[in-house]
Amino acid sequence: MKFQVRRAAALAAVSLAIGAAAPAPRTLVVGSGAVAGYAYPVAGAICRAANATRDKSGIRCAVESTDGSVANLQRLATGDLDLAIVQSDWQRQFVTGTGKFQSAKPDTELRALLSLYPEVLAIVVRADSGIAGAEDLRGKKVVIGEPKQPANPLFGDLLVAIDLDRKEFAQTIEMPLADQPKSLCDKRVDAVVTVVAHPSMFLQQIAASCPIKLLEFKGEAIDQMLRTRPHLAAATLPPNAYPGQAEPVASFGIRATLVTRSSLPDEAAEGIVASVLAELDGIKRQHPVFAGIDRSQLGTAALSAPLHPGARKVLEKAGIAVPPPATAEPPSPTR
Template structure:
């Protein structure tokens, strides 16, 4: 039986707290790798913990140890990979594409030619959560409302920027904004300090469960011509339906669009290390899939895709040895 997401997040907290002095590439030994994730109540943190769990099962034989690091999210993770302070990171698929090509928020950085994909993970819908009675039944109803738009440097924040632009809105149209973490935004919406929050996340998500369990909220559809155009013009987006009844007080399915979570590294990471990690996860996939609810619908062959950035040579060798084929 799959773990409840809250149990999974708590279980993997220990992974990041073991030998904290080792966290980060600059402090790690030769046999240590650090995976940048996100906030501890999101899915990236337990997802990174699940990957490390698989790697660390073989650590005595391979002398490879894996640690997770909580971070501000996708944009920060990409830049940490680029400056060498992380070995691996979990990043939204759209920001993998933009970082590799040097577009969008990475235009001033230039193309990140050394960025490499290891494998893809779960889908992540752009999720709009509003207090019941706030009058928010669609994205454009955020006008005049106070909204948490996410931490600077997070994929959540950058995706919100994209959606605002798609709807022809700027932040002045809102009734105010906050830049709170997952935990902070959950408290703020229940305390009436904000009317809504946005979150690009796999489901079920602990931060949304916390909100739904403590106050009356609803998930809001994010759809229509603006989203149709956004998805049609960007191959890294896809339309997504968030199942109903995942959270307390929520009912029918909600329509939105989304990205995928992607484990990435750099071309400088040794092929043997990437091969070992990939083999530990994809080669024992049934065990891995049991570590988190969001992995239950994954299939190994669907996790291999090179349309965002090249696949690392170490991952390719592991994929070939396992008899898997990258998707076109």
């Protein structure tokens, strides 16, 4: 009988010890994009940073390849994902119930964690073309994208900002991507419009075929456009990204962003953001595109969803700018 009592007491002690032990790390699933794109490797870099501190933070991170931003937002809303990489223009449409999401109500539960690398509007011309700026495209043949692809909204934003109508071009052309470099270099077209993360293999291919120039977009008209389109942000292409491009080139574009839901515990958001900050220099070295991540803009650039309180706490502590906790929502731009 005494043996049974002692055994029961021992089992109870073991149970209490187990109950007091640290809980197993919580696994957060990050929706990324196609394996061949940039969202998948940046999600992997974020997860590696988080997993390096999982014993301390209690957070384990796993990457899932997905169909991209729209699918990520939808799966976040159903709880199928915990975090996601989302382009800032899709983020904007989701929180305002516009564009692709105009049949749904504005989403009030999406939360931003970080602004990541830029995807920038680029207009490429031949170096000997005599085209100095976008206004010089009047009367020119301009490749605006690929056949059966959606219109490039950033190009549309630019034209509105500088008061330029497509009717003023000699021709706007849709052309398969593979044909664009040769057509530009052979002078069959005068300019190619694209939105890319830099450095871009596509632009490198053109630059290898003929000397090129990238047009700059800056000034009050561009600044005013960016003030009314919070899903966009200014961007600067560093010098020597492409052959013959010795100076930095000012432009603008969307951002890849890391988002979640308001239901994510503050401690989890803090852990993810803190781990990224701690490993940011290493993350930027993992891929040439990630070098475009700007530490000073992690909490502000092209974010439409409110910043998660956990992210705000970590960024503020690190001295990184964040938006005011409560601001009036700017009107959605019309296109």
